[in-house]
Amino acid sequence: MHRLQVELGDRSYPIFIGENLFQKTLLEPYIKGSQVVVVTNETVAPLYLGNLLSRLVDYQYETVVLPDGEKYKNWQTLQLIFDGLLKAECTRKVTLIALGGGVIGDMTGFAAACYQRGVNFIQVPTTLLSQVDSSVGGKTGINHDLGKNMIGAFYQPKSVIIDINTLHTLSARELSAGLAEVIKYGLIADKDFFDWLELNIEQLKNLETESLIKAIEWSCKIKARVVAMDETESGIRATLNLGHTFGHAIETHQGYGNWLHGEAVAAGTVMALEMSMQLGWLSIQDRDRGIKLLAKAGLPVVPPANMKVNDFLKYMRIDKKTLDGQIRLVLLQKIGEAVVTSEFASDILNAILSTNYQQLLDSILTD
């Protein structure tokens, strides 16, 4: 078992990574009172809920099982958690456990942030995407019809338990969606990691234990470092959103859940790579390395054909990174180095939004 620490003063917490980590000894130190509520969804519950509950027999526990999917990441579903907590007469000492992917983690964390103005919670992420990204760093929240993650809180868990065995029940599509965020870490922060990923992408797709643990640990280390420097995203943390401004526009426009978050991020990352190249920062070779790795990971690298320039702009203007009307983007100076900037001509952005990415992809693949 590997252990990392997210350093945030009195809100610091550990991340455990390994196999068979649903263990009493890992859970108990992070449960404050006698009440535990496990929040999960209809897909995950039959797979892992029984195992987790068998470690909680010493507690007064309840479960809340939500419908599965990004389209349920809204107030109505969040309300089901509050209903469960209140019906079980949970006090401020209750501990919530999020068992599931990013949607479950984000909603459970937000419920923990708001219930009686704040109770403890533990993240037990069961998808690759949530293991390398959303379970670490304390971003919680729900979507609004007009924008993704618009309602939420920065609220840190007490611990994160990453059991890679849960990945064996993940669909290939979900696994690829997680790899989009893994590749992102290489692109924005660590060229060595990117190089390693190019060599190990097949092993990861094949769920080889050693490679998986290494990729997850490397990703979480980068994320923990960035979050420790900038918890509430006033600076460097925004670089973690490479591809996300374009990606959120894709997710929102297509309707939550039709494009997986990781898929939208992948297509958005291609747009950011192209823009970084057009600005003269990234070489054509490095742009192509990025696009090829995303494609090899099984990800869409072409934005949806039905989205026009104005469809993107409409959603990008209310992105959380936008300040005083200025769209800000995460772009690459080179592989392993990202910047957040609004200093680009609107012409370039328009060109990027109207590029024919299918044509670009074809030209790269026939090189």
Added chain:
Amino acid sequence: MHRLQVELGDRSYPIFIGENLFQKTLLEPYIKGSQVVVVTNETVAPLYLGNLLSRLVDYQYETVVLPDGEKYKNWQTLQLIFDGLLKAECTRKVTLIALGGGVIGDMTGFAAACYQRGVNFIQVPTTLLSQVDSSVGGKTGINHDLGKNMIGAFYQPKSVIIDINTLHTLSARELSAGLAEVIKYGLIADKDFFDWLELNIEQLKNLETESLIKAIEWSCKIKARVVAMDETESGIRATLNLGHTFGHAIETHQGYGNWLHGEAVAAGTVMALEMSMQLGWLSIQDRDRGIKLLAKAGLPVVPPANMKVNDFLKYMRIDKKTLDGQIRLVLLQKIGEAVVTSEFASDILNAILSTNYQQLLDSILTD
């Protein structure tokens, strides 16, 4: 103009108290960006919104006007604030201004806490209750069908502007409700203040400027001191809830808005006074002084006749102060000194919940 400071490190903020305080020079230092959204309700808007907006002409401002009343302090109404923010394409630099009573302040503060995971807000409380209590200290939130203020956040404003002129449009009933919290400060923390209130209660009911400013400043000073010691209510802050555990049960049972918060607190405070006396802590004389002052302030000092012991217990068990099933109450050692305790026999609590308060009141008034 009087100025107090709530000392909370980098989240410290000023409270301004006086007449005619809707001034550009008081607002501008606490507005971060170019966007301002004023949240108010249908009652307050025609009275004070125009005046406030006339000080905001240098900003891009929007208004959100909510229906008036505690029964609207719920997610559906909160959603109207988020809708307004998103339709106006507000970014993280927006500043919200809460113009109204406690419901507006609590909901606007919670919206500020959650919108894009946190934006700035300013409190401009227009009722006595919100001026002396809810606008100071950063408790924000909404009600749930099963409990008051169950969903919320600790989130501090950037400043609080208390213009006592707004009290001249308040109904006598609302004014009395505010006095319940003013009297509370004397009872829990400052015997001199309680003595002063006994002598000045008529001046306060008559809205005499000097007395009002003195009572508000004294109340805010006590609250600011307590909040600075214990922002998230892990200890002493809970004493501010004298009468509130009984009071919340009354509010929830009667249906939000049928009993005003201050009215329910007054009746709850009578129950706490009686219990403190029964426990041998408070003299009969001091109990009677408390009850008489509340009655003189125009407040109900008899709990609703339709509430039985189990009606109280049902709601008290899920009160936020309850820990691991133990009901905790704020009680008085003497006037000016409160304790939070769960160390009392359930017999005594049952006796308190079944006391005939009308009879008690009659006996006191005929003394």
